Amino acid sequence: MQNGNPKVHIIIFLVISLFSISNTTDAQNNTGNHQSLSEKQQSIVLISAYTAIGDLEKLEPALRRGLEAGLTINEIKEVLVHLYAYCGFPRSIRGLNTFMGVLDERKANGITDELGPEASAIMDQRSKYERGVETLHELTGEEWGNPESGYGAFAPVIDTFLKEHLFADIFERDLLTYRQRELVTIAALSSMGGVEPMLGGHIRIALNIGVTESRLQQLFSIMEANVGKEEAHTGLEVLSQIMISRNQ
Template identity: 25%
Template sequence: MPNKIAQQNHDEMFPNHKSTLKQTDPEFIDLFDNFAFDEVLQHSHLETKLRLKVTLASLIAMQCLNEYKAMVTAALNVGVTPIEIKEIVYQAVPYAGLGKVFDFLYGTNDVFQAKGMQLPVEPQSTTTPETRAEKGLATARQIVGDSVDQMLATASSNQKHFATFLADNCFGDFYTRTGLDKQTRELLTFSMLISMGGADPQVRGHISANQNVGNSKQQLLDVITVLLPFIGYPRTLTALKLVNEVMSEKENQ
């Protein structure tokens, strides 16, 4: 059986849940729950709602639809709002791409509708077609410094549109939205990038971006810690290596 603490943490997310895997794979479930919902959590300072938010982002990036839908229910049970969950899904589009996120839009709606929640949720956009580029570039400067400005200034004519897209689409369409603050959005982006793998330059960039918005090294270590049971050791250790390359121990506060 799961130990008492693991059971309590699991019950917080899934009260009165009857697991079918508990019947078919009881030994594995006890092993996993004791690790993921007790031992791992002893080494993380993330509060429960934030832990569920970064887990949802990670599961989207890895294409884990069934586990994602289960964790949407858990997130709702601990107080994450429908608007916050929708914003996590939308935030995934510029990083994982709509090809990966499409099924999660429908999966989220399935969970919400099964619980009798009204759709659509309240709009969160703060830009218009006329303001998205300007506001996006201003937001990019706050989060990633002058990197988008440098791309706009130095890119060749047949590549400059990528910098424009970063300004008006990635930042203007998504980061300017309400529903989640910039600190949370950057933790979500970090979670997605380390979970999907193969994006080390972008991971490094968003480690710095997390610094820029006020997230500490310890917070990034906490995110890596709680995601380990879901993303595995190779991607965990790669993420840890990149954080240590970019951030010193004195930034561990």
């Protein structure tokens, strides 16, 4: 090589340099994509937020966007069903009715959306309370027995409902992953406002099951752009305090 044509050396150097730059750029892009919410996840955030606050006018295009991003009909139905545990039956049912209208409209326009699979049957023979306790342990990494203080001790029946229904009946359904369910929940709670302790609890769960800080920051950026600055800033503040406490 030392005795070769200098022009050839220059060309080889340029090719190697360009290849190196391309690889570096691809790696940066891959890292960025890894830290970003997918189109499906972004749609889940918007569907959840608009349903929780009852903004049906904005919910309609969010539902269309979800379908176009690749969410199945059953996945979106599951998002809307999951939400009733956090924003109540009225909001959930209005969301479902809105979704029915969107699907009818798309069908009339010749658009066929994918139905997707149904939830798998639950084969676990343990009591729902036991299953709910186990789900909570998977989500939080903590042990959950009978509460000795707080709202659960004050009103034991709500502790039972929480573990048997929310974390067994709902969270066990495999149409959505735990991470997807936490995106649904965090978007709903942050858009509703006034429930910061519960929002903080679900942010901790999301972090515990692998939702990154940057994805949660993006969630609140989506909230700021589409729902409201106050709601987004409250969520970011809760997230910031949690990260400070985790890093101490």
